[in-house]
Amino acid sequence: MKNRREFMKTVLIGGGALLAAPALLRGDTAGVLDPIRGAASGSDDVWIQVPRILARIKPPIFPDRDFLITKYGAVGDNKSDCTEAFAKAVAACHAAGGGRVVVPAGEFMTGAIRLRSNVNLHVSHGATIRFTRDTKKYPLVFTRWEGMELMNFSPFIYAFEEENVAISGKGTIDGYADCDHWWPWKGRLNCGWKKGAPSQEKDRNHLMALVESGAPVSQRVFGEGHFLRPQFIQPYRCKNVLIEDVTLLNSPMWQVHPVLCTNVTVRRLTISSFGPNTDGCDPESCTDVHIQDCFFNTGDDCIAIKSGRNADGRRLHVPSSNFVIQGCHMKDGHGGVTVGSEISGGVHHVFAENCRMDSPHLDSAVRIKDNAMRGGLLEHIYVRNIDVGQVALAGLSIDYNYEEGDKGNFTPIVRDVEIRNLKTRKADYALYLRGFKNAPIYDISVVDCDFEGVAKPNVIENVKGLSLRNVIINGTRVDKAS
Numbered sequence: 001m002k003n004r005r006e007f008m009k010t011v012l013i014g015g016g017a018l019l020a021a022p023a024l025l026r027g028d029t030a031g032v033l034d035p036i037r038g039a040a041s042g043s044d045d046v047w048i049q050v051p052r053i054l055a056r057i058k059p060p061i062f063p064d065r066d067f068l069i070t071k072y073g074a075v076g077d078n079k080s081d082c083t084e085a086f087a088k089a090v091a092a093c094h095a096a097g098g099g100r101v102v103v104p105a106g107e108f109m110t111g112a113i114r115l116r117s118n119v120n121l122h123v124s125h126g127a128t129i130r131f132t133r134d135t136k137k138y139p140l141v142f143t144r145w146e147g148m149e150l151m152n153f154s155p156f157i158y159a160f161e162e163e164n165v166a167i168s169g170k171g172t173i174d175g176y177a178d179c180d181h182w183w184p185w186k187g188r189l190n191c192g193w194k195k196g197a198p199s200q201e202k203d204r205n206h207l208m209a210l211v212e213s214g215a216p217v218s219q220r221v222f223g224e225g226h227f228l229r230p231q232f233i234q235p236y237r238c239k240n241v242l243i244e245d246v247t248l249l250n251s252p253m254w255q256v257h258p259v260l261c262t263n264v265t266v267r268r269l270t271i272s273s274f275g276p277n278t279d280g281c282d283p284e285s286c287t288d289v290h291i292q293d294c295f296f297n298t299g300d301d302c303i304a305i306k307s308g309r310n311a312d313g314r315r316l317h318v319p320s321s322n323f324v325i326q327g328c329h330m331k332d333g334h335g336g337v338t339v340g341s342e343i344s345g346g347v348h349h350v351f352a353e354n355c356r357m358d359s360p361h362l363d364s365a366v367r368i369k370d371n372a373m374r375g376g377l378l379e380h381i382y383v384r385n386i387d388v389g390q391v392a393l394a395g396l397s398i399d400y401n402y403e404e405g406d407k408g409n410f411t412p413i414v415r416d417v418e419i420r421n422l423k424t425r426k427a428d429y430a431l432y433l434r435g436f437k438n439a440p441i442y443d444i445s446v447v448d449c450d451f452e453g454v455a456k457p458n459v460i461e462n463v464k465g466l467s468l469r470n471v472i473i474n475g476t477r478v479d480k481a482s
Contacts, residue, residue: 046382046418050351053322057290059265060164060240062120065099067092069108076106078130083111083137093119098164103127103171111137112154115235117162123171123246130174131156133181138230140223144259144284145231146204147309147342148211150220155234155257165235166242175232175251177275182252185227186276200227211311229253229277235261244268255298256281258289260318267292274299280333282306285318285345293327301367302333305350306342310373313344314410319377320345325352331359335367336386339378341402343370344410346377358389364397364432365422368414371402372436375410384420394432395424395451398441401434415442419449426453430473435462446471 067089070076074085089101090113098118105126111134115121123129138153142160145152156175159165167173177183179192187199203226210220222228232251235241237260247270248255255271255278258264264286271280271294278299283289284306296302307313307320320343330336336357339347357365365388368378388395396419400412414435424430430451435441443465450472458473460466471478 046380047351047384049349050324053288053324053349053351054290056322057263057265057288057324058240059242060166062118062164062166063097063099065093065096066102067096067099068102068104070104074108076104076108076127078107078109080109081111081132082108083132086110086113090114090116090119090121103129103169112139113157114154115157115159115162115165118164120166120168120242121157123167123169123173125170127169127171128174129171131176133176135224138223140221142217143231143234143236144308145207145228147284147306147344148207148220148312149217150207150222150228151217152222152226152228153224153230155231156252157233159235159238161237162235163239165238165240166244167233167246168242168244170245172247172249173232174249175273177250177252177273179275182229183275185229188276191276198227200229203228208310211309214311231255231257233257234259237261239263241265246270247272249273251275251278253277254279254282257284258286259284261286262288264289265292266290266294269294271295272297274332276300279304283320283323284308284342285316285320287321289320289323291323291325291328295329295331296333297331298333300333301335301338302330302362303328304335304338304340305347306340307345307347307376309342310344313342313374313376316345318345320347321349323350325350326354328355330355330357330362332361333359334363335369335397336362336365336388336391337383338367338369339381340367340369341371341374343378344374344376348377348380350381352383352386354385356387357391360390360392362391363393364395365391365424366396366419368398368417369402370400370412370414371404372400372406372408372410372412373404375408375412378412378414379416381417382420383418383422386422388422388424388427390426390453391424392428394427394429395419395422395449396430396446397432398444399432399434400436400439400441406436411436411439413439413442417443418445418447420445420447422449424451424453427451428455429457429459430454430471431458431460433458433460433463433466437462440464445469
């Protein structure tokens, strides 16, 4: 437990975590000191923080040693079980003090891969790691599922409390999920599931009930015989994480999901998966994260910043903080840059810039979703220089009515959000902002934005401090919300 306590101390100090009283989680902020209040919205001064954050984010460096998986028994014929070969190669690399576990050209079928400290899993050009559909190859591990702690199927690539871990290379990692495998567990009629077939609904509801009752994780045991899909890549409580260059296909669920990690670099990924809940990159309760030059084409949010669901998020109370998102390209998905909805631990200081988005199947360019079951403090979110061709809903969406809506006792707080130089060419709305009467959305600035092809008037419900400066909607300058 010592390592866990030391890790949590590092995360809390490094992230400037809010040590808030329960009143703050209920939305009662009177008399509560705010130790992380940033520069005033509407000023470029907030962006001077970006170089400081990036200066702290340093990808790990690995010894110049290679461990070829074929030397440990792996065969790239797309049918031989290479699970043991991967495990032996990782163990040898770790025991030697680190290096690269190299996957050469070929198609290597495997079960779960568990990374260790100082190991870089390098997928060479022409190589494919393909994950078996045999659920028994994914042993129980401690993980998070939709923001809740449990014992469940191992994520396909998993690391726990390790330091200096990476996945790299120009090759492909294929989750091998489709409408006959993994995805039907969602319970959607349009993807292999038929009424009466197994789905995640019963297990999901049971897990949520266990979380709300405060049941220990030792009692939250799922995995084989249950239907909660594993994540694709999950470093958990790790320091110094690098994921770069690989192509990700056909994930069973969330794809890149760092949890409680510090110093995370995700860059130049090509992510393409259209199954249910196949979010692209979902860092959760992480600090100092750089997401750069990635391509997303997903069945859910492209990037979704999270910090735990409901009682678990409040109990752990580790916000996501100090994120820099740069140069990404988003196509299909629910939100381009998203915060939520599993956000009970809060989020602060998110900077997103120079991204491109364009798809009739992308709901919103910038999306913040919360509700009265989640609560949490979401603030200091800054977005600039976003070029949007088409989105289905809005350029900016902040919505407290997601899922449970107002059916809960934990008031969401969203404040200090600035959108600068965002251009859209087609959308239903420019702005879609829906707070609660007892919990307005605060201090939203929209500056130098041009919304073309807007079909409907803005939706502005329960917002205090909305500032529009040099905002053009369908060719007309708008200085007040309408």
